[in-house]
Amino acid sequence: MASLIRQTLVMTRANLLSLPRRRAISLSMSLSIALVVMVLAGFLSMAKGFEQALKGTGSSAVAVILGGGTNQETGSDIPPDVVRSIAAKRSDLGLVRNAAGELVASREIVVPVDVRHPGDNLGQTMALRGMDLSGLSLRDGVTLSAGRPFARGSREILVGDRLAHDVPGFGVGDTVRLGAVDWTVSGHFSAGGSAFESELWADLDAVRAGFDRQGEVQTLRLRLESPASIATLRDALSDVTETPLVITSETDLYAGQSGRTSDLIRLFGWPLALLMAVGAGAGALNTMMSSVADRASEIAVVRTLGFGRMAAFASTWIEAVLLSLAGAAIGVAASWALFNGWQASTVGVNNTRMMFQLAVTGDVMTMAALLGLAIGAIGGALPAIAATRRR
Amino acid sequence: MTDTNDQPPYIDLKGIRKGYRIGAEMVSIFSSLDLAIAGGEFVAIMGPSGSGKSTLLNMLAGIDGPDGGQLRIGGKRLDQMGESARSAWRAHNMGIVFQFYNLLPMLTAAENVELPLLLKPLSARERRIRTEKVLDLVGLAGREKQYPTLMSGGQQQRVGIARAIVSDPGLLLCDEPTGDLDRKSADEILAMLGFLNKEMGKTIVMVTHDPQAARHASRTLHLDKGEFVEERSAA
Numbered sequence: 181m182a183s184l185i186r187q188t189l190v191m192t193r194a195n196l197l198s199l200p201r202r203r204a205i206s207l208s209m210s211l212s213i214a215l216v217v218m219v220l221a222g223f224l225s226m227a228k229g230f231e232q233a234l235k236g237t238g239s240s241a242v243a244v245i246l247g248g249g250t251n252q253e254t255g256s257d258i259p260p261d262v263v264r265s266i267a268a269k270r271s272d273l274g275l276v277r278n279a280a281g282e283l284v285a286s287r288e289i290v291v292p293v294d295v296r297h298p299g300d301n302l303g304q305t306m307a308l309r310g311m312d313l314s315g316l317s318l319r320d321g322v323t324l325s326a327g328r329p330f331a332r333g334s335r336e337i338l339v340g341d342r343l344a345h346d347v348p349g350f351g352v353g354d355t356v357r358l359g360a361v362d363w364t365v366s367g368h369f370s371a372g373g374s375a376f377e378s379e380l381w382a383d384l385d386a387v388r389a390g391f392d393r394q395g396e397v398q399t400l401r402l403r404l405e406s407p408a409s410i411a412t413l414r415d416a417l418s419d420v421t422e423t424p425l426v427i428t429s430e431t432d433l434y435a436g437q438s439g440r441t442s443d444l445i446r447l448f449g450w451p452l453a454l455l456m457a458v459g460a461g462a463g464a465l466n467t468m469m470s471s472v473a474d475r476a477s478e479i480a481v482v483r484t485l486g487f488g489r490m491a492a493f494a495s496t497w498i499e500a501v502l503l504s505l506a507g508a509a510i511g512v513a514a515s516w517a518l519f520n521g522w523q524a525s526t527v528g529v530n531n532t533r534m535m536f537q538l539a540v541t542g543d544v545m546t547m548a549a550l551l552g553l554a555i556g557a558i559g560g561a562l563p564a565i566a567a568t569r570r571r
Numbered sequence: 572m573t574d575t576n577d578q579p580p581y582i583d584l585k586g587i588r589k590g591y592r593i594g595a596e597m598v599s600i601f602s603s604l605d606l607a608i609a610g611g612e613f614v615a616i617m618g619p620s621g622s623g624k625s626t627l628l629n630m631l632a633g634i635d636g637p638d639g640g641q642l643r644i645g646g647k648r649l650d651q652m653g654e655s656a657r658s659a660w661r662a663h664n665m666g667i668v669f670q671f672y673n674l675l676p677m678l679t680a681a682e683n684v685e686l687p688l689l690l691k692p693l694s695a696r697e698r699r700i701r702t703e704k705v706l707d708l709v710g711l712a713g714r715e716k717q718y719p720t721l722m723s724g725g726q727q728q729r730v731g732i733a734r735a736i737v738s739d740p741g742l743l744l745c746d747e748p749t750g751d752l753d754r755k756s757a758d759e760i761l762a763m764l765g766f767l768n769k770e771m772g773k774t775i776v777m778v779t780h781d782p783q784a785a786r787h788a789s790r791t792l793h794l795d796k797g798e799f800v801e802e803r804s805a806a
Contacts, residue, residue: 182692183689183692187689190686194675194677197677480673481675482686484661485661485686485687486663487686487689488658
């Protein structure tokens, strides 16, 4: 075994020292692998960033009630009688009450609105959320970063930081036309980069009036005594028969919505990356076959001296793996430099524009690098076998 | 061709058959070749192109196996060994000197010489000592770190010889060792082979086209169309 390791090491060293003779083709192999790694890392970082934005949204101590049996806010409808009967319940609901014994709750609706600016013909669909004033206190981790909250009954909007940063015309004091009326930006809020930052928040009654949604409630947000109290709430509301209710925590609501879109992004990314990997694998095969041909006399000499087939195989295969490792390292480094933190947007929750940052995380880099290594390992195997037949 | 010594021959070929398939046709190289070489002999094999010299050398080296007959070297039946066994046997019992030196250009002279020692259970220090010793023996002391591409043909062939003898094999196979050298360098190499034969007791089989080279051998065999047709011993 020690002899095999020594043989492999010296042959590998000789292979690597002879790389300058094959500079161009070796470089092209590494770069093609780097490209595949970048494509996969790009898609995976997009899915990861989208997931992070949604999974970081909301609080497990806030319950969201949706009506109509849907788990999508825009499709939800809670009849006014149900809202009133929940508010009127005096039994233990597992919910926090204020000093007056009233539930800490916010009735909310989400209206997709088209925002157009001069020179922007297509416009962008954004989520305008109408909420009770108490809705702001139900947003854990949300802080006011500029201006002031919207005033009750006024046509004022509070704009998420990410949206305010990416879309012009949302400065504090600016007037924006949403639907048929003008709204004034009263302030900006920060929510740690979560999906909340892609929303516009306003007073519930003002949104209802501006979009002819009088009396409508899509969701009811309530402060739980603890995350575990959601079970108590479900039990307590099991007698509601007017509409099928979906009762979930705010974190679960957004996490559930992240799955479908991020899966879709991966569904596009993997086949494309694998298709490119097949091409890069063929390139690796070609490169390593050239390497074996280039080193034919050297392999024959050491085989004649008594070096084994295994050393010829291993040294050629290691060369392929090292070249792919170099490609993977280049690809990962370039992906991190180019993609990490890159602002992107997609149609997300409630069919409105959701902004997020691409996240080139450790698992994204590992997965992309492993694909790069696999290209070299598989593409280099056949030439390595060919090397064992040289004599 | 038989050796007259009473000792069993070091190299003993009996009824060797060897052929190659070219397309659908089988071309016979040897139909029944016999050869006996005693230990410590220096034998030159001459013959025209296509006479079977290289095929014979490849079989002696264990690179190729015969189709039939017995091939015995140092008492071992190479014809009964598999490829990996022949490879291991070659690593421990034989050194090969090539016409075009066949040194690895990206390795230094010492690293080239050290290659056969990597197959043996030796420490790095032992390998270094043995490498320096043989490089000194072939007159290349102090050139351990020089790369082959910076050496003359004669010097490269010395490195080749050092590599062939570094593991102290009993048998040296030389394939046209002076074929790529000028007369002066060729004579130096031949003198060195003579020294290894006479002073160190190496058995040498040398394939050559050069009659002057063959004169350094104790016996010259002429091969033609797969048969030994003439034998001449040195005076």
